[in-house]
Amino acid sequence: MEEKVTKGKIVYKDGKYFLEAAGRTEPLPTGLLTDEAFLKEQVGKELEVFFTIPKPFVAALRGIGRPVIILCNIPAVEFLRGETFITQPTAAMTRNVATALLKGGFITQEVFNTIQQG
């Protein structure tokens, strides 16, 4: 299903942008779903590719504007597809946010304690 690659390259040909990664050359959409100015800047440079899914081809890149279509009502699926690089909030982050919520009076001490146990 999911294959990990580390490098890819954006190429420009006949007015279109393509991604070369995982042994494939795939067209990149522009306009609403991607930032064409960014693509233009990146042409020819080596890019980090977080993961790809072969069929239909999905590649995760850093800095390419708009994300993929998310399945209506169950985007957890899309989150799962990205789990190779999405990380859970760190313990420090959850603790700091919980503390801020407590200090701000948005949660009670009891709820804070429950969160901290988790």
Added chain:
Amino acid sequence: MRVTTKSGQPQDSPGALPRTFVLELTRRCNHRCLYCYTAWGAPALGYPEPQQAEMSTAEIKSLIGSLQSEAPVEYIALSGGEPLLREDLPEILAFIKDRGITPIIITNGTLLTKERVAATMVGGSYEVSLHSYRPQIHDRLSGCQGAWNKVIDGMANVHQAGGNLVAAFVATKLNYMDLFHTAELAIALGCWGMLYNRINLGAHNLRYADELLPTPGMIQENLEMLEELGAKYHPFAISISIVIEPCVVDFRKYKHIHFGWCPKGGENSYFTIDPVGNVRTCNHSPVILGNLKRDRFTKLFYNHPYVRSFRESLPAECANCEPALKEICRGGCSAAAEQCYGTSSRLDPFVTLCRQCGPGCAVGPG
């Protein structure tokens, strides 16, 4: 930043079969959510089969096996009703996992005791409803006194057990202002993402539209909050799954939010199987295409006239829309139109009602 791009979006590969399915294990539910969109929640829709009818564990396993023989199933979202009300949920989850499929449990979170979490932790994820940081608001929307406290305990239990947690927030007029701190609460509880859904209208919740339906201004305010959250709490993932039509709010300036669009019966669809095996184009649709205990999925997917018309439908009001926007939006949620008007070819009722919301409305009448 998590960003992805995909070739040929948003078009599907011609003829390719879906990889994700929703399995509604039961109609039973311990909540009475005001925003509930289930097809069986509204008697007027005439959804068949008695309330208590459910497939046995063996029937469910058989159905999953035969579905997998026809389609490249990668994900099964277990929903309901409340899926944790089925005692055999751990056995179903284990079966799904053994078949190489990733399960997702869509739950209201109140039954996630430590024991149930331990029994259901098979490497999938939990999508848990969290509608406010204020208990009384969450309980009001859930129609269940004391729900919020149980949800917090349940999410803490999942986090403590090392499970994958995603919070689901249904935005209404009652809770939209709570979004920011609710998302922070989700982060504090260990969620790695939030699913933001504006209320999706259906035959059941339409009666509460005056009380619940957020204005376009409220939605826009929420998107600003989400954008700020995305920037502030990287890598917390934020996804919009119920379509926010571009004619209601222009989505293009929000860089930290994933916007979802209706897959319209194509490869990226999540065909939904109800507790007795009836299959529909999605979990919002009330239209039964057939029953997977006797019908082959591929036959329904490729040949059913409703699916074909569902794919091709474009509301007349959208004819003059900007082509690129029209291509991805296609009139919003067709299932909501089907529930409210009896046809999938009309404009999402959310847009229609937004246009009637009068002064202060970002869209305005028309």
